[in-house]
Amino acid sequence: xxxxxxxxxxxxxxxxxxxxxxxxxxxxxxxxxxxxxxxxxxxxxxxxxxxxxxxxxxxxxxxxxxxxxxxxxxxxxxxxxxxxxxxxxxxxxxxxxxxxxxxxxxxxxxxxxxxxxxxxxxxxxxxxxxxxxxxxxxxxxxxxxxxxxxxxxxxxxxxxxxxxxxxxxxxxxxxxxxxxxxxxxxxxxxxxxxxxxxxxxxxxxxxxxxxxxxxxxxxxxxxxxxxxxxxxxxxxxxxxxxxxxxxxxxxxxxxxxxxxxxxxxxxxxxxxxxxxxxxxxxxxxxxxxxxxxxxxxxxxxxxxxxxxxxxxxxxxxxxxxxxxxxxxxxxxxxxxxxxxxxxxxxxxxxxxxxxxxxxxxxxxxxxxxxxxxxxxxxxxxxxxxxxxxxxxxxxxxxxxxxxxxxxxxxxxxxxxxxxxxxxxxxxxxxxxxxxxxxxxxxxxxxxxxxxxxxxxxxxxxxxxxxxxxxxxx
Amino acid sequence: xxxxxxxxxxxxxxxxxxxxxxxxxxxxxxxxxxxxxxxxxxxxxxxxxxxxxxxxxxxxxxxxxxxxxxxxxxxxxxxxxxxxxxxxxxxxxxxxxxx
Numbered sequence: 001x002x003x004x005x006x007x008x009x010x011x012x013x014x015x016x017x018x019x020x021x022x023x024x025x026x027x028x029x030x031x032x033x034x035x036x037x038x039x040x041x042x043x044x045x046x047x048x049x050x051x052x053x054x055x056x057x058x059x060x061x062x063x064x065x066x067x068x069x070x071x072x073x074x075x076x077x078x079x080x081x082x083x084x085x086x087x088x089x090x091x092x093x094x095x096x097x098x099x100x101x102x103x104x105x106x107x108x109x110x111x112x113x114x115x116x117x118x119x120x121x122x123x124x125x126x127x128x129x130x131x132x133x134x135x136x137x138x139x140x141x142x143x144x145x146x147x148x149x150x151x152x153x154x155x156x157x158x159x160x161x162x163x164x165x166x167x168x169x170x171x172x173x174x175x176x177x178x179x180x181x182x183x184x185x186x187x188x189x190x191x192x193x194x195x196x197x198x199x200x201x202x203x204x205x206x207x208x209x210x211x212x213x214x215x216x217x218x219x220x221x222x223x224x225x226x227x228x229x230x231x232x233x234x235x236x237x238x239x240x241x242x243x244x245x246x247x248x249x250x251x252x253x254x255x256x257x258x259x260x261x262x263x264x265x266x267x268x269x270x271x272x273x274x275x276x277x278x279x280x281x282x283x284x285x286x287x288x289x290x291x292x293x294x295x296x297x298x299x300x301x302x303x304x305x306x307x308x309x310x311x312x313x314x315x316x317x318x319x320x321x322x323x324x325x326x327x328x329x330x331x332x333x334x335x336x337x338x339x340x341x342x343x344x345x346x347x348x349x350x351x352x353x354x355x356x357x358x359x360x361x362x363x364x365x366x367x368x369x370x371x372x373x374x375x376x377x378x379x380x381x382x383x384x385x386x387x388x389x390x391x392x393x394x395x396x397x398x399x400x401x402x403x404x405x406x407x408x409x410x411x412x413x414x415x416x417x418x419x420x421x422x423x424x425x426x427x428x429x430x431x432x433x434x435x436x437x438x439x440x441x442x443x444x445x446x447x448x449x450x451x452x453x454x455x456x457x458x459x460x461x462x463x464x465x466x467x468x469x470x471x472x473x
Numbered sequence: 474x475x476x477x478x479x480x481x482x483x484x485x486x487x488x489x490x491x492x493x494x495x496x497x498x499x500x501x502x503x504x505x506x507x508x509x510x511x512x513x514x515x516x517x518x519x520x521x522x523x524x525x526x527x528x529x530x531x532x533x534x535x536x537x538x539x540x541x542x543x544x545x546x547x548x549x550x551x552x553x554x555x556x557x558x559x560x561x562x563x564x565x566x567x568x569x570x571x572x
Contacts, residue, residue: 126529126532126533126536129533133540133543133544137544140547141547147554147558148558149558151569151570153555154569154570156551157552160551161500161504165491165507167511167544168490168507168511168514172513172514174514175483175518178533179520179525183529184533225570
């Protein structure tokens with residue numbers, strides 16, 4: 001069924017209006033605009049999230065250029081949910097420049113979100129490319145947002161250069177695919193691949209390199225730790241989840257779903273998954289800065305999700321989506337705790353966590369839950385995510401990858417528990433409580449509720465992702 | 474000239490750009506390399522569009538050029554910002570973030 005333009009595009013239109021409103025407020029209001037802009041963005045995003053619940057599956061616009069299938073709607077809800085949590089965390093950011101230029105920050109974030117929403121629905125290479133750039137360009141701006149800071153602009157430049165080179169690879173790949181198929185529709189790709197034109201393979205290979213940069217698979221991950229370390233933490237929490245989720249949806253659409261020739265991608269995805277898991281986990285061990293540690297562990301999580309993709313099956317795709325949900329809550333929660341501690345201790349070193357359990361038991365408990373979820377301990381979300389993912393991969397006989405992933409889970413637990421040991425065993429340097437602003441606390445509580453809720457009762461989520469994924473094959 | 478000649482030309486330009494990105498030490502030079510890569514894409518698209526007699530190949534570069542301009546503007550802005558706070562545009566000097 002094809003809905004009308006307005007009903008199919010309702011979330012995107014809402015998001016666009018919201019972005020324009022935020023920009024106008026930034027122009028009109030002088031001085032401290034932080035509160036009002038932040039609240040409008042947060043409430044507006046909740047409204048847009050609500051509007052996605054009423055989307056009709058299968059609605060399409062522009063001769064199938066833009067399609068709301070189950071995967072697109074699921075991804076949009078995930079992206080918007082992550083956006084809301086990030087805004088909750090950034091509402092209490094204290095930098096002076098953040099208060100002054102708050103409208104810019106929120107406008108860039110909304111623009112990037114709009115790009116992601118279009119990207120996950122795109123069925124046309126032109127729309128795909130425009131959406132990809134709309135997603136990426138504001139991210140460079142947001143990374144360099146604190147422009148007086150020396151490290152920030154350095155990170156923004158690195159991110160920008162890596163990002164534009166990856167965009168060049170993607171659009172170069174698109175040009176070959178267009179040349180072979182004579183059409184920009186993504187649906188024509190499987191047939192062209194089946195015909196075995198070498199230029200199609202070249203094009204798809206180039207696009208895969210570009211997308212691997214975006215999801216930060218090894219060896220395309222160099223920008224990740226630098227950007228995470230230098231940018232503001234609530235933004236990083238979102239950056240670690242949303243663009244990667246959008247990138248994974250794009251990869252699923254182009255390389256896994258319904259493509260008869262997808263088996264040929266198997267060796268590439270298996271290799272990417274293997275090296276990414278190994279490299280991410282090993283490089284996380286020596287880190288002394290908690291944000292760099294989470295950055296490398298994030299690279300490792302991308303590797304785990306690639307293991308799920310390598311299954312090239314509906315259950316594999318379903319479990320990648322489930323993993324994304326678990327990763328969203330666990331990772332964003334951990335970054336929010338980092339923000340809370342960094343604000344009171346003025347340090348992002350792991351040493352700042354010494355004795356946190358005695359100073360702020362609840363905060364330490366929340367961090368422990370998030371770390372255990374990222375590590376994959378039973379009865380929190382991350383455990384089911386890893387278990388189902390490995391099961392899906394084992395179904396397809398990828399025992400080597402599953403074994404590798406399971407061994408590296410132990411390595412990951414080692415460095416997660418190093419942080420936990422700081423919090424629970426080491427003596428605190430000072431004894432006063434870590435002050436957590438209410439809204440930041442709400443963001444942490446939301447993530448903790450998500451992690452524990454999914455951990456105790458994963459069934460509804462599993463049913464949902466299975467339904468979404470089975471429609472793709 | 475056949476289609477192949479244009480494809481070879483664009484591949485050469487793309488590789489030159491990539492080579493520039495990898496070897497240049499000056500960030501402005503790296504930006505120029507990126508521009509070359511993106512323009513190689515436009516040669517490709519226009520050549521395919523021309524030889525297939527298809528309009529999409531001519532419309533796509535218009536979008537690509539607009540986006541590339543936005544990217545170039547942002548890139549230069551970041552370089553200027555960096556020069557203001559760090560007094561350098563050499564990539565080798567950007568070593569605050571390591572580990």
